[in-house]
Amino acid sequence: MRAQTPLRxxxxxxxxxxARRTGLSVSAIRFYEARxxxxxxxxxxxxxxxxxxxxxRLSFIQIAQQLGLTIEEIRxxxxxxxxxxxxxxxxxxxxxxxxxxxVEERIAAMTRMRDNLDSCIxxxxxxxxxxxxxxxxxxxxxxxxxxxxxxxxxxxxxxxVEISDQ
Numbered sequence: 440m441r442a443q444t445p446l447r448x449x450x451x452x453x454x455x456x457x458a459r460r461t462g463l464s465v466s467a468i469r470f471y472e473a474r475x476x477x478x479x480x481x482x483x484x485x486x487x488x489x490x491x492x493x494x495x496r497l498s499f500i501q502i503a504q505q506l507g508l509t510i511e512e513i514r515x516x517x518x519x520x521x522x523x524x525x526x527x528x529x530x531x532x533x534x535x536x537x538x539x540x541x542v543e544e545r546i547a548a549m550t551r552m553r554d555n556l557d558s559c560i561x562x563x564x565x566x567x568x569x570x571x572x573x574x575x576x577x578x579x580x581x582x583x584x585x586x587x588x589x590x591x592x593x594x595x596x597x598x599x600v601e602i603s604d605q
Contacts, residue, residue, distance in 0.1 A: 451488040454479070461497045468497070474510050476500055476517055492525035503538070506545060516541075552589050561588030 458465045471477050477496050479487040496517060503513045516537050520526045526534075559573035563580055578594050579587035
């Protein structure tokens with residue numbers, strides 16, 4: 440087992456410096472810390488100190504949130520990274536596989552939404568003539584509330600036949 444190198448003062452950042460480096464507010468950093476996405480240690484004066492590697496973690500969190508991931512999803516992805524040391528390239532490759540899967544699922548959902556936005560979306564309103572083909576008698580309600588067709592549910596026998604609203 441390799442002995443861990445002791446931390447040098449240059450390895451640690453005050454919360455204000457971390458905020459400047461990441462573009463986040465101090466309160467946002469405290470929020471992420473309270474949710475367990477990052478952690479700090481305290482110096483002799485009881486001030487928070489963060490590892491330099493938290494710059495990368497916080498940058499990852501920002502990107503993940505922009506893509507619509509929840510705090511819980513982000514926490515799950517970050518759980519595979521080591522604590523107490525800067526993640527290696529291999530560590531980031533591991534997390535990127537999980538992240539890539541989530542991104543691909545989101546892209547597929549957005550593509551489905553774009554492609555079906557102008558047609559019946561399975562919401563149950565039955566106001567469009569097309570709904571009689573895509574969602575007759577509101578069959579999609581068995582899948583739950585909301586725009587079931589846009590969410591990816593498909594009823595048995597639902598065809599792609601369109602009827603003009605004219």
